[in-house]
Amino acid sequence: MNKVIEDLRRASGQLLQDGKVHQVVGWRRGRFFWQGSPHFVSDAGAVEELTYPPCAGGNLAKYLVDFARGQQPDDRQEEDSRAVALWTRGCESRAVNRLIADGVVQRDEVYLLGYTCPGVVDSEKLVRWLDGDGLQIEDVNWAEDDERVLLVETADGQRRIPADEVLQERCLRCTHPVPVDCDQLVDGEGKQPAPEDARFEEVAELEQLQGEERYEFWSEHFDRCIRCNACRNVCPACNCVECIFDSELPQQPDWLGKASSLSEKSQFHLIRMIHVADRCIECGACEVVCPVNLPVRKLMIKATADIDRLFGPHQAGLQADETPPLQTYDLQDPDVSHEGRGN
Amino acid sequence: MAEMQFMTHDQIVSLLQRFSEEGTVYAPTIVEDQVDFSSRWEAGELVQALKRGNSTLPPKDLFFPQTESIFRFKSKDRDLQIEPADPEEQKFLVFGVRPCDARSINMLDEVFGGPDFEETYYKRRRDNSVLATWTCVEPDQTCFCASLGCGPGEADNADIHFTDVGEGAVVQPKSEKGRQLLQDFGSFREAEVEEVKAAQRVVQKAEEQISLQAPVEGVDDALTDRFEDPVWGEVSASCIGCGICTYLCPTCHCYDLQSEVWGGEGVRYRCWDSCMFSDFTRMAGGENPRPTKRERIRNRYLHKFSYMPDRYGFYGCTGCGRCLAHCPVNIDVIEFLSRAKGVSPSE
Numbered sequence A: 001m002n003k004v005i006e007d008l009r010r011a012s013g014q015l016l017q018d019g020k021v022h023q024v025v026g027w028r029r030g031r032f033f034w035q036g037s038p039h040f041v042s043d044a045g046a047v048e049e050l051t052y053p054p055c056a057g058g059n060l061a062k063y064l065v066d067f068a069r070g071q072q073p074d075d076r077q078e079e080d081s082r083a084v085a086l087w088t089r090g091c092e093s094r095a096v097n098r099l100i101a102d103g104v105v106q107r108d109e110v111y112l113l114g115y116t117c118p119g120v121v122d123s124e125k126l127v128r129w130l131d132g133d134g135l136q137i138e139d140v141n142w143a144e145d146d147e148r149v150l151l152v153e154t155a156d157g158q159r160r161i162p163a164d165e166v167l168q169e170r171c172l173r174c175t176h177p178v179p180v181d182c183d184q185l186v187d188g189e190g191k192q193p194a195p196e197d198a199r200f201e202e203v204a205e206l207e208q209l210q211g212e213e214r215y216e217f218w219s220e221h222f223d224r225c226i227r228c229n230a231c232r233n234v235c236p237a238c239n240c241v242e243c244i245f246d247s248e249l250p251q252q253p254d255w256l257g258k259a260s261s262l263s264e265k266s267q268f269h270l271i272r273m274i275h276v277a278d279r280c281i282e283c284g285a286c287e288v289v290c291p292v293n294l295p296v297r298k299l300m301i302k303a304t305a306d307i308d309r310l311f312g313p314h315q316a317g318l319q320a321d322e323t324p325p326l327q328t329y330d331l332q333d334p335d336v337s338h339e340g341r342g343n
Numbered sequence B: 001m002a003e004m005q006f007m008t009h010d011q012i013v014s015l016l017q018r019f020s021e022e023g024t025v026y027a028p029t030i031v032e033d034q035v036d037f038s039s040r041w042e043a044g045e046l047v048q049a050l051k052r053g054n055s056t057l058p059p060k061d062l063f064f065p066q067t068e069s070i071f072r073f074k075s076k077d078r079d080l081q082i083e084p085a086d087p088e089e090q091k092f093l094v095f096g097v098r099p100c101d102a103r104s105i106n107m108l109d110e111v112f113g114g115p116d117f118e119e120t121y122y123k124r125r126r127d128n129s130v131l132a133t134w135t136c137v138e139p140d141q142t143c144f145c146a147s148l149g150c151g152p153g154e155a156d157n158a159d160i161h162f163t164d165v166g167e168g169a170v171v172q173p174k175s176e177k178g179r180q181l182l183q184d185f186g187s188f189r190e191a192e193v194e195e196v197k198a199a200q201r202v203v204q205k206a207e208e209q210i211s212l213q214a215p216v217e218g219v220d221d222a223l224t225d226r227f228e229d230p231v232w233g234e235v236s237a238s239c240i241g242c243g244i245c246t247y248l249c250p251t252c253h254c255y256d257l258q259s260e261v262w263g264g265e266g267v268r269y270r271c272w273d274s275c276m277f278s279d280f281t282r283m284a285g286g287e288n289p290r291p292t293k294r295e296r297i298r299n300r301y302l303h304k305f306s307y308m309p310d311r312y313g314f315y316g317c318t319g320c321g322r323c324l325a326h327c328p329v330n331i332d333v334i335e336f337l338s339r340a341k342g343v344s345p346s347e
């Protein structure tokens, strides 16, 4: 991965130097080993600050929405219409396609600097991996000699860990680690794509539960939600100009109260789930950011799985000109609900 | 010293159980691999839960609930009836509170229970509760309380303080309520000199473990006249505008008043709000005083490190490290303080 990082930096520096882009969005290390922070560089001399930390959380494409809507701190002159460069993994490229399809971003406003995603490390898995030996992790880096290996520094020396053993669940089931679209692809081994049938594995058990049990399962989880909106804010499919959970303008109805009650929290999740169901790109960022470990992604997987079964195979964000199934009407939909399978 | 007592872990559990017969006990509970303060705490898992780091959410919700009814109203033919919600008085004990969180409740006392404005429901909950604190035997990597004038073993405003020494805990009542608790719920033996010394060693070791420091001194002065400063754009660039930092922060206390209306009747309630939200203090008509994340982060930091010291004489931060640990994009309060003071973050 270190060579990939070097190449990404070099390409970023070149883009800035040539004046092709006004900013590059990538990553930098966080304070602790389990953190990574999106990072913005507009000076070619500062590209060394960019890196790909093993725990590179959310989805960088979401910042394109902020750029498009004047929400991103940005020193550009009015007439400067140069693109912004985005370090792009598979999930970011799918998110960009969605943003283009939703009319939020124009393709020429963004330069996609692609690389094959090595996956994102699940810091808790990493901690558990070393727990048996009672070792505390001091730092984690990608190995120089093997792209698929992590070097973990502990007080008791260095350990080598195969990255695939400690990747986040979402990454283990990712079908597109290679960007589906980009302007330039940096060479690297990256993670192998998962087979398509891995996508819905995690909800198989949940689907066996009876209605009552499912209700209980979700109520217990929803009840712990603190309504911080992080899952919504990180999601590239959540890109409405005015979200109904915020709308309080006098001319708009109050769709959902701000109270932290189980009914309002459940509504928050169910509304969001239905609204992004056919546009969810399965990046799992929603679950990564949740401070109280709610299985938000499971809810999305279930919605995606149902849509797949009801309307035919579908993965959002593979093309920029797609029309999501819930936005089309097709008599040929293989609707199987009358057979009692699309439950 | 004479007041120091000793309780075994079993005795602590039975004290809590006996209190539960008259009121509610909230104690650290492991839920979804995290620590929550819960009334459904488990006697068998209490010691385990206490060994973990601090809770993900601070206990502030017990005093300043995320949602609370203020009054109900009914109107018919221009006749308006208002009835205060008047929540039932309930005795409760919060057990296992970390010193930094106890300190934050001290701060909330100034805000909601101060001499000028006293918030009745808040005050009532404070009066009806006992605050039992617990020394952080193993501080987290994210803790920097020492920079903010507290520490793993100090809790000035606790009613009773516990320090685990292995087999049990050395217990120090610190207020009349704390003494009363011991009197009402058991007679325990005085702590031996050795045990008291062991407790001191535990605290000292914990203090030594806290290596993270925040350059907070004088930051209020450094922030004067910095309303328009490039630093706000720099620190806010990666912010996603969620409420994690404010909702997890033990000292953040902004709220909103909302109503739920069904025909001619309804309820007015108060709920937490966050200055990081896009609709925070947005006016009717749509005018927003803080239109982008730049202004929102500025508000959060200035509130803590400029307005609060100005108004109350202390920083609105206890160094609990929650925002540092949980911000999904790692916006780092210590890094901000370093930048604000113009020192490099490693200093």
Ligand code: SF4
Binding pocket: A231, A234, A235, A236, A237, A238, A276, A279, A280, A281, A282, A283, A284, A285, A286, A287, A297, A300
């Ligand atoms: S719902 Fe979750 S998994 Fe789906 S696109 Fe949004 S953040 Fe990604």
Ligand code: SF4
Binding pocket: A224, A225, A226, A227, A228, A229, A230, A231, A232, A286, A289, A290, A291, A292, A293, A294, A296
């Ligand atoms: S991130 Fe988690 S706590 Fe926050 S609103 Fe989403 S589910 Fe709730």
Ligand code: SF4
Binding pocket: B245, B248, B249, B250, B251, B252, B304, B316, B317, B318, B319, B320, B321, B322, B323, B324, B333
């Ligand atoms: S600002 Fe951060 S570290 Fe300080 S009290 Fe709030 S959550 Fe804790």
